[in-house]
Amino acid sequence: MIKVAVNGYGTIGKRVADAVAAQPDMEIIGVSKTKPGAEAFVAKQRGYPLYIADITKKENFEKAGIQVAGSVADMIQKADIIVDATPGGVGEGNRVLYEKYGKKAIWQGGEDHEVAGFSFNSSCNYTEAIGKQFARVVSCNTTGLCRIINLIDSAFGVKKVRATMVRRGGDPGDVKRGPIDAIVLNPVTIPSHHGPDVQSVLPNINIVTSAMIVPTTLMHMHFLNMELKNPATKEQVIELIKAHSRLGLIEKSTGITSTAELKEYACDLLRPRGDLWENGIFKESISVLEGTDLYLFQAIHQEADVVVETVDCIRAMAGRCQTASESIAITNKAVGLTAIR
Numbered sequence: 001m002i003k004v005a006v007n008g009y010g011t012i013g014k015r016v017a018d019a020v021a022a023q024p025d026m027e028i029i030g031v032s033k034t035k036p037g038a039e040a041f042v043a044k045q046r047g048y049p050l051y052i053a054d055i056t057k058k059e060n061f062e063k064a065g066i067q068v069a070g071s072v073a074d075m076i077q078k079a080d081i082i083v084d085a086t087p088g089g090v091g092e093g094n095r096v097l098y099e100k101y102g103k104k105a106i107w108q109g110g111e112d113h114e115v116a117g118f119s120f121n122s123s124c125n126y127t128e129a130i131g132k133q134f135a136r137v138v139s140c141n142t143t144g145l146c147r148i149i150n151l152i153d154s155a156f157g158v159k160k161v162r163a164t165m166v167r168r169g170g171d172p173g174d175v176k177r178g179p180i181d182a183i184v185l186n187p188v189t190i191p192s193h194h195g196p197d198v199q200s201v202l203p204n205i206n207i208v209t210s211a212m213i214v215p216t217t218l219m220h221m222h223f224l225n226m227e228l229k230n231p232a233t234k235e236q237v238i239e240l241i242k243a244h245s246r247l248g249l250i251e252k253s254t255g256i257t258s259t260a261e262l263k264e265y266a267c268d269l270l271r272p273r274g275d276l277w278e279n280g281i282f283k284e285s286i287s288v289l290e291g292t293d294l295y296l297f298q299a300i301h302q303e304a305d306v307v308v309e310t311v312d313c314i315r316a317m318a319g320r321c322q323t324a325s326e327s328i329a330i331t332n333k334a335v336g337l338t339a340i341r
């Protein structure tokens, strides 16, 4: 069993912990928090040993009835690999600890590519991660972009991508975030950071992105245009999407034309936490104009899509599966991911 620690048991960390615990070849040896709170109680209920960043705060946890297994340094020493899901910018400072104990570590998309020197997406560069000490799973938006762009590029060649991201303001539990009543250009400059981030995984893709933030918490929405090198038909694109286990297709007959209805659908399908690990591509939006001009809308569940990628990244770095398809199949089966059709 691969011994996995999750440093930072928040929105992403708690999902990664459950996904790892569900795998046949991995186990959670500990998760970490800074303060006692609802997520610490969830960790206790799940039976994950809880470690804390600042051991002098141990009493605060114990007073709240939460047992502390030790410090983050203790946790790291017990693990084969650490998933760092601390808030963006915090994880970079943890690298010295992972180096000190000679451990493998995976960061999330809030950190810069340079923190690991390697950015990961299961469908695009799984084999490059095999045996690596450090990797970064790209952000939720970049993950959603990489999946579809790489698929289309492999089949028809992509000359140029233009994409606009309508980003959720914060996660459902992020009560202090906004905006409450605005569409914020974020960033106001073009290109946004998403294009270069896609290129950290797919260096040969010519891409320009722009982004804004809106007052919603459920999902992001992407508008994508890909100029193709070779002609394609709408039907061919749909067949390719259907064959990809992490690209979901939203049929007209569902009546779903929004993130809210899509999230409700995922909840009604009894996905854990209503998580949509796959891209939600609106079938009706797929259009190929003049043979080489592909357009589509896709919804991305920011809290979920990177979770399954992180599990594959663990398996690749541990050297357990030599191909992406093998690892993706194990991960999907263990969490119960069958892409929506």
Ligand SMILES: NC(=O)C1=CN([C@@H]2O[C@H](COP(=O)(O)OP(=O)(O)OC[C@H]3O[C@@H](n4cnc5c(N)ncnc54)[C@H](O)[C@@H]3O)[C@@H](O)[C@H]2O)C=CC1
Pocket (backbone or CB within 6 Å): 007, 008, 009, 010, 011, 012, 013, 032, 033, 034, 035, 039, 053, 072, 085, 086, 087, 088, 089, 090, 108, 109, 110, 111, 138, 139, 140, 171, 302, 303, 306
């Ligand atoms: N929330 C999202 O939609 C997505 C987040 N990401 C990335 O995932 C990473 C984590 O983000 P979230 O889960 O949203 O953050 P979060 O704020 O929900 O969770 C972070 C957790 O880390 C803990 N923490 C803070 N400092 C710590 C420290 N020094 N040591 C140990 N634990 C510490 C906090 O108590 C909290 O439980 C970031 O890099 C973010 O950019 C990536 C994709 C989507």
Ligand SMILES: O=C(OP(=O)(O)O)[C@H](O)COP(=O)(O)O
Pocket (backbone or CB within 6 Å): 088, 109, 110, 139, 140, 141, 142, 167, 169, 170, 194, 302
């Ligand atoms: O990494 C993300 O988005 P991004 O790809 O737009 O940077 C996640 O949705 C987290 O974004 P946040 O930094 O707004 O919490």
